[in-house]
Amino acid sequence: MLFPMADDVPLLHFRRITKRFAGVTALHEVNFELRAGEVHALLGENGAGKSTLIKLATGVHQPDGGGLELNGQLCPQLSPAKARALGVACIYQQPALCPDLSVAENIALRLESGGAWRRVDWRARRRRTAELLNRVGASLDPERTAGELSMPEQQLVEIACAVGAGARIVIMDEPTAALTGREQELLHRIVRDLRDAGTGIIYITHRLEEIAALADRVTVLRDGQAVGTCNAAEVGEAELIKMMVGREVTRLYPPREGDPGETLLAVRGLGCRRGGVRDVSLQLRAGEILGLAGLVGAGRTELARVLFGLTPADAGEIVLNGNAVRIASPQDAVAQGIAYVPEDRRRHGVIPELAVAENMSLASHRRMFPGAWLRPRRERSFALDYMQRLAVKADGPEAPVATLSGGNQQKVALARWLATEPRVLILDEPTQGVDVGAKSEIHRQMRALAAQGMALLLISSDLPEVLGLSDRIGVMRNGRLVATLPGGASATAVMAAALGRDETKEGAA
Template identity: 40%
Template sequence: MSSEQPPVVTATHITKRFGSTVALADSGIVVRPGETHALVGRNGAGKSTLVGILTGLQAPDEGTVAFHGRPSPPLSDRDAWRSLVACVYQKSTIIPELTVAENLFLNRHTRGPGRLIQWGALRRDAERLLAEWSVDVDPRQPASTLSVEQRQFVEIARALSFGARFIILDEPTAQLDAAGIDRLFARLRNLREQGVTLLFISHHLQEIYQICDQVTVLRDARHIVTTAVAALGRQALVSAMTGEDVHLPTAPRGRRPADAPVLLSVQGLVTRSGAEISLEALAGEVVGIAGGGSSGKVEVAEAIVGLARPAAGTVTVDGRRLRPGDVPDALDAGVGLVPRDRHREGFVPMLTIAENVTMTVPGRIRRRGLLSPARRDALARQAIADLAIKSDSPQVPVAELSGGNQQKVVMGRALAGDPKLLVLITPTAGVDVRSKQTLLGVVEQVRQRGSTVLIVSDELDDLRICDRVLVMVQGRVVAEKVSGWSDNELVATMEGVDLDHV
């Protein structure tokens, strides 16, 4: 990186308001050529607004943006913006019904006489582009068959095809397992060697130290600090994000209830993909199921709660056998769920907080057989208070909330029925450290009420609050770790490595 080169992007004194809400206040960022620069902050800190301004989706009310020392183009000149910067969002923009080649050159198809699309030329152009950026995907492949990792690489290749050499990555690891993250980071390092500058947005702070050179912290719409990652310790980074020290909960040794009854019994459960599990969990116990992306952990969790019909086995909650693949029966038996993908399975974006929180408990908000708006709103206000949801009213659409607050709404819905069994699938994916603290803190409250909690995740912070963790590898439980395990020990087991024989 040459100090004589102007910054790839310079955003200074940026202020942006949405009505009475100040999204950014005299904030900004400077990203230099060849860097992998982290942008971090709590949900609602202003990251998404700044990205919108850096990509030309919205204009600042005050302040300036320059690329390579030159003023940014008019918002109407989308081609100019695409040649300067691109963003690969957490929520994929790939169209699953089209092929990879069609996605790469959407609205830019090679056309011949009569404006007909030349499909052969299109595929050849796609092959050249994918080869240039080392993306091992068949351009004829339907995009619906791509893995999360492959979709990201295709989106990066598409962005680079416009000429942009500055790529913003929004939570790129949120849906990847450990092996996928390693492959992504290797690819990002290769891109940097090829002259691509990266702005990396993540709530997983350990990733900042793995892949980034510089870090910029936003808090409460303001710029707090920009510095070399190596100069900022983890606790100092958390303090910069929150304004205070934040400590995530853990499970103390020996907390597991000794004489409590079995509340959850899973016997001989086999999923359609062939993953198998049997387990018993006590009332007041927090049990983790850990594993990589192909371990089968999510499949067994979805079979337990009725989202998927298993091939064999039984699930019993508090003595009641659940009907396989029957979500209403699971709800009626006292099962609460935070699903893996909040955008697709967790909430209805255009409905309000109140409507989302109460949609699975109509019996609790009826009066004389009719829905009572007062009861519905009262239940939602309680969830807003208990989960520290950042909203002035239960009537706010969930789509208007930040990611962390959306996840809190999903948790509020799971808790609305006072569940006997609470199942959390990757509950803190894509949320900031303060939201993570709130969400995991709820688990202790649920446990103290005598409910059982099942946490399905490969996030170590999620699993530390468990009394014990069942580790799955390739569809089988290979180990059980009681609280007090070391990070290296658990990660090695999840990756199928026996440290005793290394």
């Protein structure tokens, strides 16, 4: 143990901490305390200040007012290196591995200290990596390149680093946003193990059901202020939502309207060896939301990438509006009226350096500015419209996307593709990292788009979302579409198909 301490001294203590960015007060006199051996959940809407708070604990940002104590010691001028040395580890909202290095190298980079001339003991390094990955339940080849890993896989590597560093304070910023039920369970187990070993964990999530399942205490932030801290066992979801939003929000899904129209997209025997998609046949009709369920790695994102021309198909055919089409690139897809909102928003979703307005209009330049000249006024009013429709919290359309909170960046990515007014819209985890209020707003938008005749393909790890929103549900497993179930199907039926238990009929959509 790094710091043998009396039990009553909190591991981490923020006292009336304030943080301002140009134009925004991200945190205002927030008090927060993390004890050893507790999971302390941090809740709040997109832009409430959660990530900012933890970046103060990791030394990424400096406070403008108030103080931060680690293990009872006041820590002015905390730097990332100092925070790490004091036992703080953080798994950020977006994994931050070096994409070109292997898993083993990434872990080594974080954990091994020593001069440049120190000889690398490759065998020991490989053994240590394997051991750590094993402890967090990740069956990953340590030699794989980090950039090739899926988001959940990268996250597991990050957690392995934190475990390996022996951190006393582990901060997780939306660790389960991209995980399905099973992986979430696994992660919860890891978190409980850490807690039982005396680690203090700050756990940020937008999935309220995790509070009862995992947290000991919960603190709610609203507009940069701490609204309150409660024992997790003593508050219900409705109460938490009210604390977060300041009003009641229904978590009902918008009703389906009318019957779907003609078939817009038909896929037959679609395969892509590189993407691991095998023999997928499905039909998507105008006005329909087809949900795709499956475990992480089942091939849902890969199927989306094939349909969007990112990893073009090498077998089967794609028929759009009755015409067989070749989609060899995203340009082909966009020209055919297909849009794709990817899951990994940092890598593919937004360009952080560009303004909100520029990000939103990127994919529809040709339609918006037919004369080839960009018209800033038009771009601005268009952006303002989408910012309002999706409740994007930003300093204005000119604000760089990098200054937005994670959930608000996600909304910008969504707006960009909605603006192309596609016929077929593929959404990969559209509400990942989005707060309760914005989530129902996005659901409403999706239903409205369908009602206008768009065909939507929804990939989501959030099973209630798939069940609540889809007209039909396709289930994928090992790159194949193994079942298609009607909209009202039960969670059990979907999970059974996803896991390959045979209580469901196999068949194509």
